Amino acid sequence: MAKKGHAYFHPFGTYGTNIDALPFHHYWLKMQQLGKASDLSQYSLTAVAAYQNKFMHPQQQQNSPLAGINYAYHFDATLYAKFLSSYATKRGVTKLNGKVMDVGLNADIGNIQTLFLEDGQQITGDLFIDCSGFKGILIEQALKTGFDDWSHYLPCNRAAAVPCHTITAQNITPYTKSTAQSVGWTWRIPLQNRIGNGYVYSSDFIDDNAAQEVLLQQLESSPIADINMLRWTTGMRKKAGTKTVLRLALPLVLSNHSSQLGCI
Structure with a gap:
């Protein structure tokens, strides 16, 4: 029976072994x-x-x-993104960095034809993949495909994240740790060069400043970056794609703008 102070592992792989052909x-x-x-x-x-x-x-x-034995990896998302970028550009992909300011639609059928970037560039294409995460710049802001709000089922709508130093080799544990809080939960994800920490919560029950204090109290060493605040409405988009746009469930690149594009 789960109670305060209870802990458990959710491991990869199987439990035990079959006995007399029974699980x-x-x-x-x-x-x-x-x-x-x-x-x-x-x-x-x-x-x-x-x-x-x-x-x-x-x-x-x-x-x-x-x-x-089964396992998974803890990836440094920033390094992994750089690797994917290098891998793609060496194989002919053209990389353009820019912030999308406006979207041009086909007047007859409503397809996206052009992306207008902050620096004045115009990007045309036949297929666009929306990696802008919660903002849904193409799939929602431009094409209005609709969104099912699940806030009444899943009230958590905020996250605060910050990395800290790895102190010793003992800090590099081979698992992610999630800890229940009075509102939401905190996470700890060890990497070789740092530890990723975060706090998922509902703004209906705790404000952002108090949440940041909870997060900082969980750190085992000094933070090495500013706290990154994420905000969203829990739910799902009504369509995974429409017309000339596909969306990804998670953004490929997390940034302060959440509107960076890799164009082919």
């Missing part, structure tokens, strides 16, 4: 009813390793449980 969880549920089962995470190799701050890649021996 392991049937046995665990039966033993739990009898009061004889350990915590479920103790039957997961990845969870047990994480508790001990350990990690390994899967082994090649297919008859070993170590062959079934």
